[in-house]
Amino acid sequence: MTAKLIDGKAVSQKIKDQVQMRVEKLKHQGVVPGLAVVLIGDNSASHTYVKNKQKTCEALGMRSDLLQYPDDLTQAELLATIDGLNNDPNIHGILVQLPLPQHIDEFSVIMAIDPQKDVDGFHPVSVGNMMIGNEAFLPCTPNGIIKMLDHYAIEPAGQHVVVIGRSNIVGKPVGQMLLQRNATVTYTHSKTKDLVYYTKQADILVVAIGVAKFLDSRHIKPGAVVIDVGMNRDENGKLCGDVDYEDVFEKASYITPVPGGVGPVTIAMLMENTVQSAENSLAKDKSGRTM
Numbered sequence: 001m002t003a004k005l006i007d008g009k010a011v012s013q014k015i016k017d018q019v020q021m022r023v024e025k026l027k028h029q030g031v032v033p034g035l036a037v038v039l040i041g042d043n044s045a046s047h048t049y050v051k052n053k054q055k056t057c058e059a060l061g062m063r064s065d066l067l068q069y070p071d072d073l074t075q076a077e078l079l080a081t082i083d084g085l086n087n088d089p090n091i092h093g094i095l096v097q098l099p100l101p102q103h104i105d106e107f108s109v110i111m112a113i114d115p116q117k118d119v120d121g122f123h124p125v126s127v128g129n130m131m132i133g134n135e136a137f138l139p140c141t142p143n144g145i146i147k148m149l150d151h152y153a154i155e156p157a158g159q160h161v162v163v164i165g166r167s168n169i170v171g172k173p174v175g176q177m178l179l180q181r182n183a184t185v186t187y188t189h190s191k192t193k194d195l196v197y198y199t200k201q202a203d204i205l206v207v208a209i210g211v212a213k214f215l216d217s218r219h220i221k222p223g224a225v226v227i228d229v230g231m232n233r234d235e236n237g238k239l240c241g242d243v244d245y246e247d248v249f250e251k252a253s254y255i256t257p258v259p260g261g262v263g264p265v266t267i268a269m270l271m272e273n274t275v276q277s278a279e280n281s282l283a284k285d286k287s288g289r290t291m
């Protein structure tokens with residue numbers, strides 16, 4: 001068996017085409033969706049991702065404001081910036097690019113963002129609503145993974161999903177979202193004993209640990225679906241995932257490439273959250289006017 005490629009670029013394009021139609025409809029009603037991206041410091045990967053976000057935003061006809069600061073920005077200054085964006089009627093989505101410099105508390109920053117503009121889906125209000133199945137902004141990478149599975153008719157229901165990694169932005173939410181689609185979910189992490197005992201049981205494996213080529217064919221059962229969330233550089237400085245792609249390709253049924261898999265769909269889901277927020281804002285204004 002050789003794996004079928006899960007083409008993140010193709011899935012991303014399909015989502016962006018739908019977003020573009022929604023943007024045009026909003027523009028006819030006088031609303032230009034606006035995304036504010038706050039970038040602190042000089043992390044080169046973050047600069048690349050933010051550039052991708054801005055480029056995509058503008059290509060879809062949305063407004064994208066970049067607020068860039070040196071890494072000595074104080075937490076108080078950042079919170080004041082976020083407060084200004086919360087109150088800007090032309091801004092519908094706010095994100096602060098992670099990771100942050102060590103002197104800034106990530107939770108305080110996420111808490112400062114108005115949940116109605118939380119297009120990353122990281123705010124506890126968004127997370128809580130997601131957990132109980134309420135409408136919420138869903139985190140972009142986990143939601144993108146769901147969209148890729150849907151695109152290839154890979155049904156999570158009844159499947160054993162093993163998640164490697166327990167971050168607040170990928171591991172924890174993706175497991176919950178797949179649980180809500182009736183998968184059976186096992187969470188594993190750096191402290192899990194005998195990791196292979198769990199990974200070899202997985203019908204669907206989500207690998208989000210940030211270690212280049214960590215997972216190889218010994219970790220998976222034949223026919224597993226492998227979702228590689230990793231974004232690393234190999235010994236030659238080449239972008240690679242958490243999965244040894246060449247080694248796993250012969251054994252998996254589906255696999256996401258890096259680059260070209262989870263990354264592009266993450267961006268597309270951010271665009272979808274941003275246009276959704278602008279639609280929510282317009283609906284709220286209209287309901288206010290009819291009161």
Ligand SMILES: Nc1nc2c(c(=O)[nH]1)N[C@@H](CN(C=O)c1ccc(C(=O)N[C@@H](CCC(=O)O)C(=O)O)cc1)CN2
Binds near residue numbers: 048097120141258260
């Ligand atoms: N505020 C946030 N910070 C971070 C998030 C997030 O969702 N919100 N997620 C990750 C990084 N991430 C989004 O910002 C992200 C990572 C990778 C890509 C991407 O397009 N990857 C490309 C390759 C890009 C390259 O050339 O290096 C691919 O995989 O094809 C987009 C977004 C952490 N921070």
